[in-house]
Amino acid sequence: MSREIKFIPFFVRIGTICLPCRYPSASVELVDNVFGDSRGLQRFPARRSLDPLSLNGIPMHHRIHAAYHQAKFSRSPCAWLFIDGVPIEEWLNCHLEYPSLELHGLSLMWLLDEEEDALAKRRFEPAEDGTSTPVPxxxxxxxxxFDCFVLMTEQVIDGEILHWRRFGVSVSDGLEVGITTRWDAESRPVSFSLGEFREALEEFYRLMKA
Structure with missing residues (x-):
């Protein structure tokens, strides 16, 4: 006998599991019934990973760190950024549902032109509070x-929180990357602790020089 689980809007989301292998464009949201009965956790299919949220007044952010990673298109491991323990290109592939994002390289590592590489590093660096920066x-x-496909985000600094407020594809290229961007209609924001983001960048550059 099959059971139908109806969606009830009164719940608290407590986590996300991305499934890049069997379901490259899907995730599963784990939700807890706020009525505290014995049904426990329920699973609901989700189009994308969770947006930043607050639980009992405590802000919950995505985790970011640096480590070595060998991307699918790379011949050897190199310094890389990870979101929630997943390489950034694979995590964004799950989060945004763009085609073949897992075959794209992190701009901080994957640029040949020295001026473009320096620009990417400047844009990634968190700016002053209350500002936004287009980051490749x-x-x-x-x-x-920067003359091919470039995935952009609008990086916003809000106190001790760093947001990737929206995502899109750069229309302008070269050193004008991101000046003209076709932003997604659905913003799908992501938030990090500003301190942890800075630590991840510091570790990334340390691994690059190691």
Missing amino acids: LLVCGDDMD
Whole structure:
């Protein structure tokens, strides 16, 4: 006998599991019934990973750190950024549902031109509180420049929180990357602790020089 689980809006979301292998564009939200009965956790299919939220007044952010990673298009491991323990290109592939994002490289590592590389590093660096910066996140794994596909985010600093407020594809190229961007209609924001984000960048650059 099959049971139908109806969606009830009175719940608290407490986590996300991305399933990049069997379901490359899906995730599963774990939700807890606020009525505290014995049904426990329920699983509901979700199009994307969770937006930042607050639980009992405590802000919950995505985790970010740096480590070595060998991307699908790379011949060897190199310094990389991870979100919630997943390589950034794979995590964004799950979060945004863009085609083949897992085949794109982190701009901080995957640019050949020195000026473009310096620009990416400047844009990634958190700016002053209350500001926003267009940041190039991923570039073509083959071209390794800003003249092909470039995934952008609007990076916003709000006190001790760093937001990737929205995502899109740069229309302008080269050193004008991100000046003209086709932003997604659905923003799908992501938030990090500003302190942890800075620590991740510091560790990334340390691994690059190691």
